[in-house]
Amino acid sequence: MAYLGQDMFSDAARKLRNYPLIMAFDIGTNLSRVSYASRQDFKDIHDITSWPKSSIQFQGVPTLSLYKKGSSDIVGWGYAARVAMLKSTAKYFCLLHGFKLQLDETEQEPLENGISALEAFTHYLKEIHEYAMGEIIRGTAKNFQPAHFQYVLTVPASWSDATKNKMRDAAISAGLIEKGDPPSRLILITELEAAALYCERRCDQLDLGHGDRFMVCEASRGAVDLAVFEIAITATDRRLSEVTNGHGASCGSDFIDKHMRRHLEEKFGHHAANFPDNLIPNLVDTFADAIKPQFDGLEDQFLLLPANRCFEDLEDPEAIGIDDGYLVLTAVELKEHVFEPVVKDVLSLIQEQLTQAGHCAAIFLVGGFGSSTYLYNRVKAQFSSQISLVSIPPRPELAVVRGAVYAGLNLYYGK
Structure with a gap:
């Protein structure tokens, strides 16, 4: 039985004064979303809606990664990866998708280019994090630095504890957190729990x-x-x-x-x-x-x-x-x-x-x-x-990622 609320996070809340901003990621199989909020104005949650190579405002970006054939270095992601595969040079690249589905498999087959599902997930998380960080700091958080962020990452409820633990290593490799950070700087919450927090606000x-x-x-x-x-x-x-x-x-x-x-x-x-x-x-x-x-x-x-x-x-x-x-x-x-x-x-x-x-x-x-x-x-x-x-509820497609932001806010406020 899981408990969601102030008790869920124990005394860790008092250690988060140095993290006045919360950024949440919902990395989906097909689409990924990012939302954020400040602890000072915790009733106002913002969503990333502008994405590279997209001419429309949308609260999501395709979970796609682009690599040169024979290379393990990511060269594009999201809409940019999709656009690249429509060009005549597409034959020189490979497009990875659906890699989240393989993360919890006991025996994982390498993806194209010999990349593992965990590596692909980490590469994508790094790219979307760096982009979102830049958008937030340029926009509503001009006076803040990357060290001021606390993170929430949603995971499927069906994932094993071993796979969930890998997410912390992925977050370190992707540059979200550092090894010496308090464990509570990165919250892992199931997608259903996050959605429940969002609905409970109603x-x-x-x-x-x-x-x-x-x-x-x-x-x-x-x-x-x-x-x-x-x-x-x-x-x-x-x-x-x-x-x-x-x-x-x-x-x-x-x-x-x-x-x-x-x-x-x-x-x-x-x-x-x-x-x-x-x-x-x-x-x-x-x-x-x-x-x-x-x-x-x-x-x-x-x-x-x-x-x-x-x-x-x-x-x-x-x-x-x-x-x-x-x-x-x-x-x-x-x-x-x-x-x-x-x-x-x-x-x-x-x-x-x-x-x-x-x-x-x-x-x-x-x-x-x-x-x-x-x-x-x-x-x-x-x-x-x-x-x-x-x-x-309003904006049902954002329930998971916005609920993840509420999880971070609950950690400090017990709201």
Whole structure:
């Protein structure tokens, strides 16, 4: 059972006066985020939104690393790595991704260029830290130095203690901390615990108090993880305890995209073999960006088709659902073929947690997939008779990284 609150960190809080700033990293399998706050103004959390080689403001950067072939020296990361692989010189480089998934494997196969997953993680952490540090000091923390930062790093709950311990070595190698620093300068917190701290900040507004339990369903692109937490309030502090065995499964929103691709291939039938290689993948990307997040299960959707002669060869476009340059996707077919195969798995995970917990007052949906309108509607419909509140907190995609900042603030303030 884990406890989150002032007691979690013991007397270490008194040693942190020299670290007035907190920087939190959520290094995800596909996307990474950085948030920070000052202890002086702990109610205001900032997010890094500007990234190298990106023309848009976004609270995340791809977890990608670029290396020259035959070299173990990183030469690019994030959007810059992605852009480099679109150039004619891409053949001279290799792009590493998904290395976080291998960190907890007992036997690790070397990645391309003979780099280990831990080395790739360390290289990426070093790059994103140096960039974020520069952005913060140039921006809202002009009077501070790198030595003034305390760090929080999120890790999957499923990781072994041995793998979690490696993260401290990685942080030293990446330049976040030094060997002689107090152990409390770097906090390791599970992604679910961090999300719970973020959600708990909403509890005052939602009438959840001492003894109440709430579930956190952290739904991302690859996986869905869940646990139930109980609130304990004493005369001196407020804390959370994890009361169920957190668990999860690979049923994130990426699997909705996979079902969508299969559905498109079935709709176009044998004609799909004559399509350009990138046509259906691009349609799936458009679906993921424009339709998937706001789909409510009630309204038909319209997917804009690219101007391409391959559609002229279709025997009966209307039978497929093509109308005036759009592919009409009915709400019924999207539910049956695309969303439900994944959402049913999430509902089963939630039911397992409720069975373990015995009672639960609320369910918080967080993460990128957690903001899905369809997922929210299905969870509410399925469990409204058992749970009085199903909620998507503000900025659910930032719940883990902002909750990690709260973990650092709790260390000193016990908030």
